[in-house]
Amino acid sequence: MALTRKKEAPHEAPTHRLMVVDDSNVIRRRIERVHDLLGIEFVGAARNGREALELYEKLQPTLVTMDLTMPEMDGNECVARLVERDPNIRILVISALADKLTAIDAIEKGASGFLCKPFTDRQLNEALRKLIES
Amino acid sequence: MKARSLAAHPTQWLQIVATTACAAALTVLLVVGMQRADELQAASVALKQASELTEQPQTIRTELTLIQRELESTAYLGDSLRTVAALRAGSDQSFQVIQNSLRSAGLGDNPDAAAALTSARSRWKSLDQELRQLDELGSNGLYVDTPSGSELSATGRRVKAAVDHALATQTRNMSAMSQALSQLGALVQANLDNSGHSLQAVLVGGSCVAILLLALMLYYAWRWRLSAMAATAAERQVTNILATVREGLFLVGRDLRIGEICSDSVRHLLRLESPAGRNFRDVLQPLVDEKTLAAAMKFLGLLWKEKVHEDLIESVNPLSQIEASFSNTRGGTEVRYLAFSFRRVRAVGASDDTVLGVVSDITDRVLLARELEQLRADSGSQATLLLQLLQVDRDQLQLFISSADAALRKSNAMLTAPGIEQQDLKNKLNGVFRELHALKGEAAALALSSLAQRIHAIEDMLQSLRARTSLSGNDFVPVVVKLDELINHMMQIQTLQQRVSTVRGSRPAPAGAPSTEVDAESDSHRITTVLGSSALLESEQEEDVAAEPKSRARDPLVEALRLLSQETAAALARVVRLHTTGLELVPPYYAAPIKAVCIQMLRNAIVHGIEPAEERRRLGKPAEGTVRISFTEDSGDTDTYRLTIEDDGHGLSYEHIIDKALRLGLINPSQAAALDRASAYRLIFLPGFSTIEEISEHAGRGVGLDAVSTLVREYGGRISVSTATGRYTRFRISLPRSASIAASSAA
Numbered sequence: 001m002a003l004t005r006k007k008e009a010p011h012e013a014p015t016h017r018l019m020v021v022d023d024s025n026v027i028r029r030r031i032e033r034v035h036d037l038l039g040i041e042f043v044g045a046a047r048n049g050r051e052a053l054e055l056y057e058k059l060q061p062t063l064v065t066m067d068l069t070m071p072e073m074d075g076n077e078c079v080a081r082l083v084e085r086d087p088n089i090r091i092l093v094i095s096a097l098a099d100k101l102t103a104i105d106a107i108e109k110g111a112s113g114f115l116c117k118p119f120t121d122r123q124l125n126e127a128l129r130k131l132i133e134s
Numbered sequence: 135m136k137a138r139s140l141a142a143h144p145t146q147w148l149q150i151v152a153t154t155a156c157a158a159a160l161t162v163l164l165v166v167g168m169q170r171a172d173e174l175q176a177a178s179v180a181l182k183q184a185s186e187l188t189e190q191p192q193t194i195r196t197e198l199t200l201i202q203r204e205l206e207s208t209a210y211l212g213d214s215l216r217t218v219a220a221l222r223a224g225s226d227q228s229f230q231v232i233q234n235s236l237r238s239a240g241l242g243d244n245p246d247a248a249a250a251l252t253s254a255r256s257r258w259k260s261l262d263q264e265l266r267q268l269d270e271l272g273s274n275g276l277y278v279d280t281p282s283g284s285e286l287s288a289t290g291r292r293v294k295a296a297v298d299h300a301l302a303t304q305t306r307n308m309s310a311m312s313q314a315l316s317q318l319g320a321l322v323q324a325n326l327d328n329s330g331h332s333l334q335a336v337l338v339g340g341s342c343v344a345i346l347l348l349a350l351m352l353y354y355a356w357r358w359r360l361s362a363m364a365a366t367a368a369e370r371q372v373t374n375i376l377a378t379v380r381e382g383l384f385l386v387g388r389d390l391r392i393g394e395i396c397s398d399s400v401r402h403l404l405r406l407e408s409p410a411g412r413n414f415r416d417v418l419q420p421l422v423d424e425k426t427l428a429a430a431m432k433f434l435g436l437l438w439k440e441k442v443h444e445d446l447i448e449s450v451n452p453l454s455q456i457e458a459s460f461s462n463t464r465g466g467t468e469v470r471y472l473a474f475s476f477r478r479v480r481a482v483g484a485s486d487d488t489v490l491g492v493v494s495d496i497t498d499r500v501l502l503a504r505e506l507e508q509l510r511a512d513s514g515s516q517a518t519l520l521l522q523l524l525q526v527d528r529d530q531l532q533l534f535i536s537s538a539d540a541a542l543r544k545s546n547a548m549l550t551a552p553g554i555e556q557q558d559l560k561n562k563l564n565g566v567f568r569e570l571h572a573l574k575g576e577a578a579a580l581a582l583s584s585l586a587q588r589i590h591a592i593e594d595m596l597q598s599l600r601a602r603t604s605l606s607g608n609d610f611v612p613v614v615v616k617l618d619e620l621i622n623h624m625m626q627i628q629t630l631q632q633r634v635s636t637v638r639g640s641r642p643a644p645a646g647a648p649s650t651e652v653d654a655e656s657d658s659h660r661i662t663t664v665l666g667s668s669a670l671l672e673s674e675q676e677e678d679v680a681a682e683p684k685s686r687a688r689d690p691l692v693e694a695l696r697l698l699s700q701e702t703a704a705a706l707a708r709v710v711r712l713h714t715t716g717l718e719l720v721p722p723y724y725a726a727p728i729k730a731v732c733i734q735m736l737r738n739a740i741v742h743g744i745e746p747a748e749e750r751r752r753l754g755k756p757a758e759g760t761v762r763i764s765f766t767e768d769s770g771d772t773d774t775y776r777l778t779i780e781d782d783g784h785g786l787s788y789e790h791i792i793d794k795a796l797r798l799g800l801i802n803p804s805q806a807a808a809l810d811r812a813s814a815y816r817l818i819f820l821p822g823f824s825t826i827e828e829i830s831e832h833a834g835r836g837v838g839l840d841a842v843s844t845l846v847r848e849y850g851g852r853i854s855v856s857t858a859t860g861r862y863t864r865f866r867i868s869l870p871r872s873a874s875i876a877a878s879s880a881a
Contacts, residue, residue: 033840039799100452101429107436113446125798127449134443 016132019061020045021052021078022094023070031065031124040128049073053081061089063131066111068095068102076106083110090131094119149354156347163340170333176238177326183228183235184319187254190225191261191308194218198301201268205276205294208284212273219269222262229255232318241325250318257311264300271296382493385479388438390414390431393488403472403493405460414491421458421472423601437478437489444477451475455496471500518584519627520701523634524694524733526580532635534576535628541569542621549614559605566613567596588623592616633697689718691729695736699761702740709747709757710740715764721775724869727849728777731842732763735779735865738839743783743863753860759783773871774851780864786857788814798823815855819843 018040020031028045043059046052048070064082068075075093082089091111095103103114112134115127201214232251241247276290286294375397376383382400385393394410401409404417414434418427429452436442436450448454453474462468473496479488523531545566553562574589595613599605692714703710720728744750744759751757761781768774788811795801795817801809809817817823818839846853851869 100450101425101432103450104429104432104436104452107442107447107450108432108439110441112443114450116449129799130446134446 016040016063017043017059017061018063018065018128019043019052019055019059020065021047021049021070021075022065022067023047024067027067027094030121033121040132049075049078049081052078056082056085063128064089064091065115065128066091066093066106068093068099068106076102076109079106079111080109090134092127092131145357149350152350153347153354156343156350159343160340160347163336163343167333167336167340170329170336173239174326174329174333176235177241177322177329180232180235180239180241181319181322181326183232184315184322187225187228187232187258188312188315188319190221190228191304191311194221194261194265195301195304195308197221198297198304201297202294202301205286205290205297208277208286210273211276211293215269215273218265222265222269225258226262229258236322239322239325239329241321244321244325247318247321250314250321254311254314254318257307257314260307261300261303261311264296264303268293268296268300380494382491384409384491384493386414386434386476386489386491388487390434392417400493403470403495418453422453422456426452426456434476434489437476438487448475455500469497470495471497519582520630520634520698521733521737522582522584523627523630524698526582528635530580531631534580534582535624535631537576538573538624539628541573542617542624545569545617546621549610549617554607556605559607559610562610563596563599563605566617567593567600570596582627585620585623585627588616588620592620634694691720691725691732692717694729695732695763698733699736699740702737703744706741707746708740708744708759710744711758711760712736713760713762713764715762715766717763717765719767720765724775724849727845728765731777731845731867732779734839734842736761736763739779739781739783739863743781743785745784755782767871768868774868775871777867777869778864779867780862782862785859785861785863786815786818786855787859791815791817795820795823815857818855819853 016039018031020028020042022028022031022045032042032045040063043061044055046055050073052064052066053073066075066079075095079091079093082091087110090113091106092113092115093103093106093111094115094117095106096117100114103111107114113127113131115124119127197214197218201211201218203209204211204214229251236242236244236247236251271289271293274289275287276293277284278287278290372395376395377398379397380399382397382403384396384400387393390413392409392412392414396409400406404421406412406417409417415427415431418430422430433447433450433452436447437444451474453472453476456472456474457469458472459467459469472493474491474493476492477490479490526534548562548565548569551562553559570589570593574586574593577583577586577589592613595616599609599613602609695714695717696712699710699712717728717732739761740759744761745753745755747757750759759782761779763780764776764778766776766778768776791814792801792806792809795814796803796806800817800820800823819842820840823840843853846867846869849869851867853865853867855863855865857863
């Protein structure tokens with residue numbers, strides 16, 4: 001089951017709609033928590049690539065954070081499919097440090113940034129900020 | 135881009151245009167000048183001929199007169215007649231020359247000149263006619279001999295008549311012809327003067343243009359020299375920079391060839407004789423493993439993609455830190471840490487397929503960071519470990535410790551077992567790896583991150599050994615050393631665990647007993663003896679210890695908190711006294727959340743609230759800080775419990791909070807200006823406020839204030855803070871008494 005949640009805009013209408021794709025509950029919660037800081041509207045979370053693609057149609061996110069190693073459909077394939085649907089979508093791929101090759105693959109397929117696991121809230125914040133500002 | 139390159143050198147274009155214009159002007163002037171000179175020459179020829187012609191009739195007259203006299207004296211006429219004939223031919227020729235010259239001198243179309251010439255010519259023609267008749271009569275048979283001497287023959291008489299007639303004609307026409315010729319001469323002279331003037335003007339103009347051209351060329355030569363000097367200076371500067379800069383700078387083309395120009399450090403850092411023209415892949419190959427090499431090549435490929443944002447992908451740079459081994463002169467190997475960074479060169483022109491590579495030696499930085507990390511790990515490890523252990527279920531911890539003990543023994547036994555064949559060594563390696571990997575999983579599951587990190591480090595070592603094709607016994611030495619350290623750490627855990635279980639094992643005070651203020655110091659003696667380290671508060675202990683019987687039963691939470699306060703304070707060089715009140719009254723369904731809240735808040739109070747002893751003394755406060763934790767049933771409202779955590783540290787700083795909230799982007803500057811103190815203090819409960827720095831600095835040290843407030847809200851409670859700068863910070867948490875629903879759902 002996919003989790004979706006709507007949040008009212010805090011002060012001004014946020015222009016970035018964030019979807020989190022991660023099979024870990026903990027990581028999903030952490031990312032949801034940080035989004036408030038940047039005026040990003042969190043629109044939903046998916047647990048794997050297949051779910052993310054389904055949700056994409058409904059949520060129309062502009063930002064996606066994506067774990068690269070997930071069941072069902074791996075992150076890289078999901079990145080490629082999402083970029084195919086929206087070439088302007090900004091995807092932050094999240095993966096272990098030792099897995100840079102996979103991350104490079106994802107960027108080749110159209111992801112915009114990379115965040116190395118494990119990350120601190122500040123690093124996450126910074127990565128999302130860069131993603132928005134790019 | 136083309137337009138820009140044209141626009142980039144407007145002076146060059148100006149130079150070319152000006153020079154060409156000058157040269158063209160000079161050519162035109164030269165041609166005109168030459169024309170003028172030709173005209174001048176032709177005019178002067180015409181003038182000369184005309185003046186000669188003016189003389190001609192007089193000469194002819196003289197000759198004719200001579201002939202007359204010769205006839206009278208019956209002398210020989212042949213010579214004179216030939217002279218006349220020559221003069222005739224000469225005059226005819228002169229007229230022809232004059233006509234041609236006039237045309238050349240540009241007077242061909244001048245009607246006055248033509249009229250004068252025609253007039254002169256017609257006059258001459260009539261004389262010429264006579265002279266021709268004379269010529270036809272010839273010089274023979276002019277005289278007949280008579281007895282009285284020679285006298286004119288009939289022919290002679292005709293000749294005489296012709297001569298007389300010619301002289302008459304000459305007299306009649308010649309002045310008119312002279313006049314016409316003078317007129318013509320005057321015209322030609324005027325033309326000559328004109329041509330002379332215009333030639334002069336052309337020459338002056340030509341000289342001016344030539345001077346201008348010379349000046350232009352000198353100017354541009356000067357300019358060129360200046361820019362050449364600037365270019366030389368720039369080149370020298372670039373050379374100086376490249377020779378001096380400590381980073382290795384080089385360019386890599388799309389074909390991975392290293393460019394001609396690179397800084398001297400490249401040679402030194404990469405131990406290369408001549409990097410220029412080498413393939414970057416070949417240069418990199420001996421420095422990194424195959425996977426990194428493949429990743430690096432892919433990464434470089436990414437840089438050439440148009441859509442990729444360089445700042446964003448810098449984080450995937452697989453060469454941001456590599457460990458490279460070089461053989462040194464003494465035959466050994468030297469390990470250096472190198473950092474590469476790459477940036478696409480977006481230059482104007484054809485050289486856009488370049489990436490600027492920067493390589494630097496970060497060995498010092500890496501080693502320093504490791505040392506610091508080690509230092510921090512060592513100083514914080516006791517407190518961290520204790521905090522971790524406190525949060526682990528006792529039975530689970532016990533189980534883990536015994537299984538870890540077994541795993542480590544087994545690993546140790548495997549490593550020290552005999553066997554030096556490749557297969558034996560491989561088996562050892564794989565066996566130890568399996569054991570440790572399983573242990574790491576268990577440690578991580580129990581959130582014993584310090585232990586998991588240590589095991590992870592050993593795993594990394596084993597992993598790199600696994601990648602080797604051949605192994606030797608010596609390769610295992612560092613692993614054994616690390617394993618030893620790990621075993622020591624495990625023993626430390628065991629010791630602490632025993633202390634924790636002593637604390638946990640003691641029985642709680644009987645329910646309903648009057649709330650007693652528990653003095654943290656009273657037990658510190660016992661704790662420090664267990665630890666075997668120096669006690670911080672030794673001076674005041676004796677009395678307390680004597681006053682309080684050691685056997686006195688303690689609430690396990692109170693014990694845990696006291697232990698935590700001791701350890702945390704010791705790690706941070708602070709002196710802290712903990713007072714707890716009423717914690718034994720905590721109802722069972724609140725035990726878990728209140729324990730979590732107290733651990734976090736106590737840590738916060740010591741880490742962020744209480745100042746170091748020295749600072750406190752300077753501020754005129756007691757050197758020893760105090761943290762009070764009390765749990766009460768609210769006297770005003772019987773439906774709530776109240777937990778208060780108060781420290782006498784430096785209080786919350788309004789400025790610091792605003793500053794941090796701005797930095798984190800929680801509020802914007804205009805909101806910041808509008809915030810009053812009370813609202814500002816509420817910011818600390820916002821998600822992300824309190825945790826960010828802590829997690830990055832002390833990974834795995836638990837949760838922050840936002841987690842506390844989340845927890846409190848989950849139980850239907852409220853949290854508030856009051857503070858006085860420099861004096862205290864007090865957190866009040868109220869929890870509903872009828873929390874059965876919340877408790878059961880949270881359990």
